[in-house]
Amino acid sequence: MALSGKSAVVTGAAMGIGKAMSEILLQNGAKVVLLDMNEAAGKSLQEALSKQYGQDRTLFLICNVESEEQMKAAFQKTVETFGGIDILCNNAGMLNESEWEKTVSVNLLGVIRGTYVALQHMNKLTGGRGGVIVNTASLAGLGPLPSCPVYTATKHAVVGFTRAMAGASAASGYGIRFNALCPGFVQTDLLSNILARLGPFSHLEALTQTFMDKGVINTSDVAKCLLELVTDETKNGEALIVKSDLKMYMPFPTEPKTPK
Numbered sequence: 680m681a682l683s684g685k686s687a688v689v690t691g692a693a694m695g696i697g698k699a700m701s702e703i704l705l706q707n708g709a710k711v712v713l714l715d716m717n718e719a720a721g722k723s724l725q726e727a728l729s730k731q732y733g734q735d736r737t738l739f740l741i742c743n744v745e746s747e748e749q750m751k752a753a754f755q756k757t758v759e760t761f762g763g764i765d766i767l768c769n770n771a772g773m774l775n776e777s778e779w780e781k782t783v784s785v786n787l788l789g790v791i792r793g794t795y796v797a798l799q800h801m802n803k804l805t806g807g808r809g810g811v812i813v814n815t816a817s818l819a820g821l822g823p824l825p826s827c828p829v830y831t832a833t834k835h836a837v838v839g840f841t842r843a844m845a846g847a848s849a850a851s852g853y854g855i856r857f858n859a860l861c862p863g864f865v866q867t868d869l870l871s872n873i874l875a876r877l878g879p880f881s882h883l884e885a886l887t888q889t890f891m892d893k894g895v896i897n898t899s900d901v902a903k904c905l906l907e908l909v910t911d912e913t914k915n916g917e918a919l920i921v922k923s924d925l926k927m928y929m930p931f932p933t934e935p936k937t938p939k
């Protein structure tokens with residue numbers, strides 16, 4: 680899929696991985712709508728990106744992925760401005776094991792909400808152009824991070840949702856591919872104040888640090904993998920692992936295991 684002239688929406692775009700995703704999409708010719716609830720950071724990034732890539736290539740909209748109303752309004756505005764939506768990156772996420780209900784709401788419900796609102800505009804069966812949706816999961820979506828059980832649960836759910844949507848889309852003819860990104864530790868604000876974020880599992884901070892000592896990657900490493908999932912039209916229902924020493928597609932079993 681060539682990105683020139685395509686229209687992309689990125690949630691949690693103001694900082695960290697979402698910012699790097701927005702930049703690589705712009706570098707490859709897409710127009711990008713930056714959604715974030717952090718107005719100051721979002722506006723400032725949009726101003727910088729519009730200077731670098733052109734006034735008519737970016738738009739920033741305040742949007743909390745927990746709000747159905749704000750999501751619907753943001754996607755509607757995207758269609759009015761750029762004529763449609765070809766790419767969605769459901770990237771916004773948080774880590775706070777004390778605020779576990781909010782963590783589920785942002786990390787899982789936000790991804791489902793973004794997907795369903797985008798489907799209304801992207802689904803070929805309802806007049807959309809098709810395209811690709813990439814959900815930011817985590818390596819913790821494929822295996823347990825013991826200090827973050829709720830975060831781990833949300834990311835496993837994102838991987839499952841992504842794979843099931845990929846199957847549903849292929850079987851139904853939506854014309855949309857669905858893939859998940861599964862990075863290990865990435866140098867962003869999410870890795871700050873870890874003790875507070877772990878809440879009831881703060882006693883496992885040292886264990887978490889031993890995982891992190893194996894390597895922390897940069898946001899640009901994740902963005903390159905996003906680009907691969909967006910542009911490679913053979914990829915659907917994939918979970919792409921990216922960590923310091925490895926980039927690979929998760930080899931899932933093709934058939935569910937049945938008891939003998």
Ligand SMILES: NC(=O)C1=CN([C@@H]2O[C@H](COP(=O)(O)OP(=O)(O)OC[C@H]3O[C@@H](n4cnc5c(N)ncnc54)[C@H](O)[C@@H]3O)[C@@H](O)[C@H]2O)C=CC1
Pocket residue numbers: 690691692693694695696697714715716717720742743744745770771772773785789815816817818861862863864865866867868869870
């Ligand atoms: N940093 C890491 O080590 C890893 C992060 N991830 C995932 O990558 C995604 C991005 O995380 P980072 O860039 O690291 O975090 P970050 O904290 O640097 O950036 C997150 C961005 O999302 C926005 N955001 C948070 N909640 C939001 C909401 N309810 N609505 C709209 N925007 C919201 C924030 O304002 C911020 O701009 C998350 O889904 C995270 O779980 C996955 C693997 C590793």
Ligand SMILES: CCCCCC(=O)/C=C/C=C\C/C=C\C/C=C\CCCC(=O)O
Pocket residue numbers: 774816817818819821822823824827862863864865869870873887890
């Ligand atoms: C302080 C916590 C930060 C959380 C950010 C994040 O998402 C980082 C996750 C990094 C690693 C997850 C750790 C363990 C996952 C365990 C096994 C994965 C197995 C994958 C496989 O190859 O089967």
